[in-house]
Amino acid sequence: MRNDIPCEVIEDLLPLYADELTQEKTNETIKEHLEGCESCRIKYENMTGQMGTKDIKEEASRKEIDYLKKIRRKNRNKIVLAAFMTMLLGASVVLFKFFIIGFPVENYQTVAEAAGGWLKISGEINDENQAFKGYEIKNGTLIIYGTRASFLNLNRQFTMDYDLKLGDIFVNGELVKSDGTIISKKAMELFKHKNPYIGGMPKNSALAGILEIYQNLGSFTNELQTTTEPYGWTLHFEQEILPANQLKFDSMMESYAAALLSLIENCGEITWTYGSGGQMVTKTYTLQDADKRLGQDVKSFSASPEQVQELLDLLNIK
Numbered sequence: 001m002r003n004d005i006p007c008e009v010i011e012d013l014l015p016l017y018a019d020e021l022t023q024e025k026t027n028e029t030i031k032e033h034l035e036g037c038e039s040c041r042i043k044y045e046n047m048t049g050q051m052g053t054k055d056i057k058e059e060a061s062r063k064e065i066d067y068l069k070k071i072r073r074k075n076r077n078k079i080v081l082a083a084f085m086t087m088l089l090g091a092s093v094v095l096f097k098f099f100i101i102g103f104p105v106e107n108y109q110t111v112a113e114a115a116g117g118w119l120k121i122s123g124e125i126n127d128e129n130q131a132f133k134g135y136e137i138k139n140g141t142l143i144i145y146g147t148r149a150s151f152l153n154l155n156r157q158f159t160m161d162y163d164l165k166l167g168d169i170f171v172n173g174e175l176v177k178s179d180g181t182i183i184s185k186k187a188m189e190l191f192k193h194k195n196p197y198i199g200g201m202p203k204n205s206a207l208a209g210i211l212e213i214y215q216n217l218g219s220f221t222n223e224l225q226t227t228t229e230p231y232g233w234t235l236h237f238e239q240e241i242l243p244a245n246q247l248k249f250d251s252m253m254e255s256y257a258a259a260l261l262s263l264i265e266n267c268g269e270i271t272w273t274y275g276s277g278g279q280m281v282t283k284t285y286t287l288q289d290a291d292k293r294l295g296q297d298v299k300s301f302s303a304s305p306e307q308v309q310e311l312l313d314l315l316n317i318k
Helices: 007-018 024-036 038-047 055-102 187-193 202-213 215-219 243-263 287-294 298-302 307-314
Strands: 103-105 108-115 118-125 130-138 141-150 155-161 169-171 174-176 221-226 232-238 269-276 279-287
Touching: 007 024, 007 038, 024 038, 055 174, 103 221, 108 174, 118 130, 118 141, 130 155, 187 202, 187 307, 202 215, 202 221, 202 243, 215 221, 215 243, 243 269, 243 279, 243 287, 243 298, 279 287, 287 298, 298 307
Parallel strands: 141 169, 232 269
Antiparallel strands: 103 141, 108 118, 118 155, 130 141, 169 174, 221 232, 269 279
C-alpha cells in the first residue's frame, strides 16, 4: 500500500487522531498509513490501550447504561415491594376490622323489657355469617357491633341492661322512654306519616304499608270518596275470602280501619269489599264505631307517638 507520509508526521498526529480531533481527510490518511505500517500501528495500539478512544467511550457509555438499568430495576423492585406491602397492610386492616374490632350491625332483632328503672335488652344478630362483638350507646341510640363469624367468635346472641335514669334510648328502631314506656318503630312511622287529607292517596298508601294491610290481608285496589262528607276510602280486596274466615278477616280490617280513621284527619269512614261464597261482601267502619270501641275520640290518638302506640296496643296491631 502506498504511504508517502513519513512515520514521524503520523506519530505526531496519533494523539489527536486517538481523541478524534483530526479532520476526516486526515483520518483517512492516518488510517491508511496504520494499515500499511506495523510500527506506527503498534504505537497507536499502545497509546489507546488496544482500543480506540471511541471504543473506550462506548464502553463507558455501556457501563453507565447498565448502571442506570440496575438502578431502575432496583427502584422498580422497591415500588413493587412497597405496593405489595401497602396491599398487605390494607388487607390486614380490613381483616382486623372485620374479625377483631367489629363494625355496626343493622340486621338484628331485640326484645326490650322495662322494670324497676332498668331496661333489659336481649337480642340476636340475624345474619349467620356475623357474630356479636359489643355495643355502645351514642346520642341516645343503641349501636350493636359485630364481626365476621369465625373460630374466634360464633355467638350471635347478646343481653345488656340500661339504666333508664340516663334518659330515653332508641333500641332497634324502638323508642324506650325514661319512664319505661316503649314506642314501637311502627308507631313512630305512623305518626310521621299522618295524613291531613283523605285525597292524598300516596300518603294513604304509605299508612296502609306501615300497617302491613297488604301483607296480612292480601292485595286490593282503592277508591276514594272526597266529594261530600263523610269522606271515605274503600279498599276492594281482590281475593276470595272463605266464609269460615270472614269473621277473622273483618275483625282485622276493623282494627286497621280504626287506625286509618285516627291517622287520616278528615277521613270519616273506611269501607272494604271482598268476594265470599260467590257473593260480594261490603263492610263499612265509621268514626262512631271506632269511638265506641276505644271509649274516646279516635282522632285524639294521633296527637303524639305515645298515643299512636296506645292506639296500636288497644287495637292489638303489632
